[in-house]
Amino acid sequence: MASDHTRSAILAAAERLYADRGFGDVTLRDIVAEANVNLAAVNYHFGSKDELIAELFVTRSLATNRERLNELKAAEESGGGRASIEAIMHALVGPTLRGCLGPDREGSTAARFMIRASIESVPPIRRIKNREVDHLRKFVAAMRRSLPGRDDAELYWGLHFALAMSHHTIREKERLTKLSEGQCDLNDVNAIVDRVVTVSVMALTGGEPAKKAPARSMAPPYGRLTRQDL
Amino acid sequence: MASDHTRSAILAAAERLYADRGFGDVTLRDIVAEANVNLAAVNYHFGSKDELIAELFVTRSLATNRERLNELKAAEESGGGRASIEAIMHALVGPTLRGCLGPDREGSTAARFMIRASIESVPPIRRIKNREVDHLRKFVAAMRRSLPGRDDAELYWGLHFALAMSHHTIREKERLTKLSEGQCDLNDVNAIVDRVVTVSVMALTGGEPAKKAPARSMAPPYGRLTRQDL
DNA sequence: TTGCATTTCAAACACTTGTATGAAACTATC
């Protein structure tokens, strides 16, 4: 087992390069050069390039999902088993938005990597994303408890739109800044979260003002993953 | 000039293959095999692979943008120079959604190609998308006329969210179907357009019901483009 | 130390990719 030095060096270098230059532009040779390890080390430790990418993405996804569920759980507990729809939406979009737009993380490799993953959508990542359904179902369940009697389809649409606004903001933040000539402040993450939550709640309820809900978190270091982790 | 047979065969074959299998999976050799032309024909007629992709995307984009502006113009004229915000949003998201989700176009190559372009985001396409700002500004201008006195940033956010919901629905339609186990009907395009318009308008105005606005169109055939067309 | 498993390394492999070349085939004009 040794010290895992090589393994972690590869992960760190790969995440940094992918974050900076995108998946299409970075080769294994770039990665091993950055990590100061041998080319064969990638295949030795990860099996293949795709599995390396998958591990990077799974690690970061798990962290986000964990944050989401923690925030959801906290909201449900403090609400006696039933969270407000605002709090649920906040738990859904908050972690992702904070992770990718947050000021403290502006230079964060993890954040920029996740943005890349969202923009470029390379095969191994797409495969993983397709397994995220189970995770989202937990939010649908919470929404059902929060808005009983509502048609399920409406809940799905609300969830879908919330993710739409959240992901599109991350993905197109540069373009929105350019289009608005800086008038849309992409640095005030809390304001963005509130905005997305407000619109999502309106989409679900047909138009009441939204409240607020707190939350915070940190990016975890890499650990070893078992396959099929997500 | 001859008959352009080879040129159009390449365009058609390329669009079909890209639509079916994505940009990452399709090589020039695949394309020329499908088109029954020689490998060198691509570089002869288009200069490079990227320029071929760009031409495909520009053609389809121009068509959509034209539809959007037509619908916007019609709405403004029938409103005496000032269209309702519902009509503006409808003009913005209607053509794209109809183009990519429409039932008559379900099997349409053009539609599937545009979905791919939205999902995979390959460099030549990204370059083109970055020039779309001018086009969107026309919608911002219309929105400003429709909602005078409103902060510009609010208008940009509203436009941004409208595009977010529209694009995300196209991009993730399979996932939404799967997540909702078919309860969200992705075949009823008009209902989807109305839904997106309604939420967009709520995002902009803070919650009034939305009206409707008509529109329709067809996919144009390919013509020769001058460079820098979009 | 000896022996065994893990890890590193340089080198090569096998393959695919987009692009370039130069001759051949074709087309239209005189």
Place this chain on the structure above:
DNA sequence: GATAGTTTCATACAAGTGTTTGAAATGCAA
């Protein structure tokens, strides 16, 4: 029908890719 311009074609090129190999180095237990 000869000529010039355009288009097609088979083929080769050059470069880059992820992956494999087998030996060398290293770490660890007895």
